[in-house]
Amino acid sequence: MGSAGVALGADEEPLGATSAVPIAATAKILTALLVLDEHPLEAGRSGPAVPVTAQDFAAYQRYSAEGTRSVRVVAGDTWTEREALQAMLLASSNNHAEMLARWAYGSLDGYLAAAEAWLTEHGMTTVHVVDPTGLSPESVGSGADLARLSALALADPFLSETLSLDLVTTTRGATFQNDIRYRTTDGIISVSRSYTDEAGVCLLFAVPVEVGDETIRVYGSFLGEPSYDDLDTDLDAFLASVPASITAHVLVEPGAPVARYETAWGATANAVVRDELRGTDWGGRSAPVAAKTREVTTAGRGTRVGTATIETREGAQTSAVVLDHALADPGPLWRLFTPSVVVPRFVDWVTGKS
Numbered sequence: 001m002g003s004a005g006v007a008l009g010a011d012e013e014p015l016g017a018t019s020a021v022p023i024a025a026t027a028k029i030l031t032a033l034l035v036l037d038e039h040p041l042e043a044g045r046s047g048p049a050v051p052v053t054a055q056d057f058a059a060y061q062r063y064s065a066e067g068t069r070s071v072r073v074v075a076g077d078t079w080t081e082r083e084a085l086q087a088m089l090l091a092s093s094n095n096h097a098e099m100l101a102r103w104a105y106g107s108l109d110g111y112l113a114a115a116e117a118w119l120t121e122h123g124m125t126t127v128h129v130v131d132p133t134g135l136s137p138e139s140v141g142s143g144a145d146l147a148r149l150s151a152l153a154l155a156d157p158f159l160s161e162t163l164s165l166d167l168v169t170t171t172r173g174a175t176f177q178n179d180i181r182y183r184t185t186d187g188i189i190s191v192s193r194s195y196t197d198e199a200g201v202c203l204l205f206a207v208p209v210e211v212g213d214e215t216i217r218v219y220g221s222f223l224g225e226p227s228y229d230d231l232d233t234d235l236d237a238f239l240a241s242v243p244a245s246i247t248a249h250v251l252v253e254p255g256a257p258v259a260r261y262e263t264a265w266g267a268t269a270n271a272v273v274r275d276e277l278r279g280t281d282w283g284g285r286s287a288p289v290a291a292k293t294r295e296v297t298t299a300g301r302g303t304r305v306g307t308a309t310i311e312t313r314e315g316a317q318t319s320a321v322v323l324d325h326a327l328a329d330p331g332p333l334w335r336l337f338t339p340s341v342v343v344p345r346f347v348d349w350v351t352g353k354s
Helices: 024-038 054-066 081-090 094-105 108-121 143-155 157-162 228-245 332-337 339-351
Strands: 003-007 049-051 078-080 167-169 175-177 189-196 200-211 214-225 246-252 257-262 268-273 277-282 290-293 304-312 315-323
Touching (some): 003 143, 024 094, 024 108, 024 143, 024 157, 024 214, 049 081, 049 094, 054 094, 078 081, 081 094, 081 157, 081 175, 094 108, 143 189, 143 200, 228 246, 246 304, 257 290, 257 304, 257 315
Antiparallel strands (some): 003 214, 167 175, 189 200, 200 214, 257 268, 268 315, 290 304, 304 315
């Protein structure tokens, strides 16, 4: 069973499947982000030296013997952080994933603990990793969360630069190509492309989409594709449908309630959004509203009592918040027969507490 998802940015709510499936080498994108959290690296910079330990050399020998992706290392040598990350990402080197995880977090257990904390912090509740490589079928995640991971990766300047490279040559003369590239003639930016028997074909990607006069980058994931032919078919369908799926439309309708007023004498009114709030998003999707309202006891219908704001790709959109019904004065009889409310308020007013 596969899983797929799309997102319009790292901070945008993704759409897609929430079922967790094996994620193959997409786990290495998480490894890269965790390493860069511990050792930030700017685009074009080499970063600190990463020593090749006996453990790292043994890992290289093990992956080579298993026939899984690896790039040769020699115990006692060093790689720059830049080179090691490029080997892991572009050549999908499993031994470099281990080497970087140990270097950044002291041990694989230390890395896994940090990964779980990072995933919790970023709200990726479906993602769980048991290795830095993704070779284990127990490293899993959903299409929706992995689409966000694509966006997070390309938001990092170093990773964005690295994923655009055709060829890398290290200071020791080792050369490897960008083996994760996929359908570049269609404008696809491949973030991760991999296969295992348990995970199937997995692709994390971004693609530019024309929406009106604007070009929007859409981030996506396909996990568990049975073959590259199936991936091509699903990707073709996605590319054909996505331009019509993203539109500039009303995200919050006028009259949408954001708060409710209830007085001690039983008058009630809703605080509602006065103006429509628009933005570019997936068709049919609304947006969460952040509202600020003031205290009101009596006021007429339509009285402004606060503001409502939504965050969109175009920036914050704001509307006044107004009352949909009047909050009428209770009248003298209510005050006369409700001293338990009126008297304390009068005392507060006299003593300056209100």
